[in-house]
Amino acid sequence: MTTIKTVGVCGAGTMGAGIAIVAARAGHRVVLYDTKAETLERASKQTAGFFGKSVERGKLTQKQVDGFLGAYTRTTDINDLAACDLVIEAVFENLAVKRELFGKLNAICPKHTIFASNTSTLSITEIAGGCGREDRVVGMHFCLPAQLMKLVEMSPGLNTSDEIFQTAWAFCEALGQRPVKTKDSPGFVLNYFLVPFNNDVIRMVEAGVAEPADIDRAIKAGLGYKMGPCELLDLIGLDTQVLLCEAFYDVTHDARCAAPPLLKRMVAAGHLGRKSGRGFFQYDKDAMFGG
Amino acid sequence: MTTYQIIDAGESRSFPAGDAFRAAASGSGDIVVYLGEGATAAYRSDASKTAVLVELGTECLGVATDEGRGEEGSNALGFARFRVGDGEPSNLIELVRQPASDPVALEAAKTLFEEAGFEVSVCADFSGRILDRLIRPYYNEALAKLDEGLASASDMDLTVKLGLGYPEGPIELLERTGLHHHHDVTQALFEVYGTKHYAPARRAKVAKQRLEQGS
Numbered sequence A: 001m002t003t004i005k006t007v008g009v010c011g012a013g014t015m016g017a018g019i020a021i022v023a024a025r026a027g028h029r030v031v032l033y034d035t036k037a038e039t040l041e042r043a044s045k046q047t048a049g050f051f052g053k054s055v056e057r058g059k060l061t062q063k064q065v066d067g068f069l070g071a072y073t074r075t076t077d078i079n080d081l082a083a084c085d086l087v088i089e090a091v092f093e094n095l096a097v098k099r100e101l102f103g104k105l106n107a108i109c110p111k112h113t114i115f116a117s118n119t120s121t122l123s124i125t126e127i128a129g130g131c132g133r134e135d136r137v138v139g140m141h142f143c144l145p146a147q148l149m150k151l152v153e154m155s156p157g158l159n160t161s162d163e164i165f166q167t168a169w170a171f172c173e174a175l176g177q178r179p180v181k182t183k184d185s186p187g188f189v190l191n192y193f194l195v196p197f198n199n200d201v202i203r204m205v206e207a208g209v210a211e212p213a214d215i216d217r218a219i220k221a222g223l224g225y226k227m228g229p230c231e232l233l234d235l236i237g238l239d240t241q242v243l244l245c246e247a248f249y250d251v252t253h254d255a256r257c258a259a260p261p262l263l264k265r266m267v268a269a270g271h272l273g274r275k276s277g278r279g280f281f282q283y284d285k286d287a288m289f290g291g
Numbered sequence B: 001m002t003t004y005q006i007i008d009a010g011e012s013r014s015f016p017a018g019d020a021f022r023a024a025a026s027g028s029g030d031i032v033v034y035l036g037e038g039a040t041a042a043y044r045s046d047a048s049k050t051a052v053l054v055e056l057g058t059e060c061l062g063v064a065t066d067e068g069r070g071e072e073g074s075n076a077l078g079f080a081r082f083r084v085g086d087g088e089p090s091n092l093i094e095l096v097r098q099p100a101s102d103p104v105a106l107e108a109a110k111t112l113f114e115e116a117g118f119e120v121s122v123c124a125d126f127s128g129r130i131l132d133r134l135i136r137p138y139y140n141e142a143l144a145k146l147d148e149g150l151a152s153a154s155d156m157d158l159t160v161k162l163g164l165g166y167p168e169g170p171i172e173l174l175e176r177t178g179l180h181h182h183h184d185v186t187q188a189l190f191e192v193y194g195t196k197h198y199a200p201a202r203r204a205k206v207a208k209q210r211l212e213q214g215s
């Protein structure tokens, strides 16, 4: 059972739009907030499209979807988050931006409102610092695409109260998600393992140990992973990998986390992965070759 | 079909007794396959063959063939069927070439393994080849983070399964296949590469020490 009824989502980008779908689908009132109206517009179209497909596939009825959408509002006015029992932020991955947001929300939201952060690399304790309700801030890291992936890494900050963490955990389960508990440590579990692993792969390509296609084949055939690391890096975006490296190296000073020179050269050359049509592999529309 | 002859030089991790790959071998053939932990020592060059294949552990093919000026290479190639500890051998063959390996030999070796139903990844002659080099630091980190309480073993395993689609988490995989085996491989790579990420994690050391003291 969850005591959370109305959920606010800040940031209507890739993650926020997906998280809002998850909350709506679980029967919550949802308020999606972004500073940009056009982003809200895009999220609105994506949401209608997603629910439309769910109806087509017989997963939801039109009546259910009408109910969800009737309880789902979008706004560019932060004051509209005043009625929320829990607010999840999925704004830019920037400490100052997230701290400023929680500070503002602290003045707007009632005392009982819980703040959750979807940060991938920042510290929950640091994000909570100075917001005025450090005991009510939790980490709730969804995976991309949030509307499909069940995993949520949940982390208490140093000042988070046990009771609040439990409340947020119950809310997460009630969403139909599968929470795992991790410490407030850079990258939690998933990215902590993935980012340096992917860097090792890039260094291996750079050192001429094996071609990307051979590495991907080895990983899939030898370990049964669904996707090879080079394919995955192309999907994540090599520019995003650089940002992840910078965030991690800054905190850990671990050589494996530092952006490999080849990664930087590829980004400089505009080889960003799928989105630019070329990364470790070449892409022609959505078809893949060179693999 | 390519014909091949097997020369046994000790116990083989790639093709243990009873493996179908052994049954399909003949008394002679276009390709010679040295199997077992003594394969590099047993290797004899043979230019009359299309290829001579040498099973490798964590050592390099150069131990068998010798090296010089970064220009080494012949019809001799290394290989290993990937396998973690006591786990079943996988369907992957890592095929090891040198800078000047004979392309005809490489193609023939690839064909041989593919005909036998394996996937083949080609790599240069480095200890640990592709997979051991990539996964051992990850396993060491997972063991270290378990000690530090980053998450429980089951939450850690579940995270990579749900979040990354891995069939198994690092802790359950290492316990299933034998932590002491992980110790041996990562220790060997640590000696070669010297970077701390290959240094055996505390839990791997404990498992190894318990084995050594006979418990």
Ligand SMILES: NC(=O)c1ccc[n+]([C@@H]2O[C@H](COP(=O)([O-])OP(=O)(O)OC[C@H]3O[C@@H](n4cnc5c(N)ncnc54)[C@H](O)[C@@H]3O)[C@@H](O)[C@H]2O)c1
Pocket: A010, A011, A012, A013, A014, A015, A016, A033, A034, A035, A036, A039, A089, A090, A091, A092, A093, A094, A097, A101, A118, A119, A120, A121, A141, A142, A143, A144
């Ligand atoms: N993309 C991923 O794979 C992924 C996965 C898990 C977590 N995350 C995390 O989720 C967060 C969002 O990532 P994303 O990929 O969705 O980013 P995004 O750039 O797609 O979306 C961010 C949105 O936040 C809005 N925004 C920025 N500042 C704001 C503010 N002060 N108030 C309201 N809205 C604001 C922007 O207009 C934008 O629409 C980041 O913290 C990121 O680390 C991302």
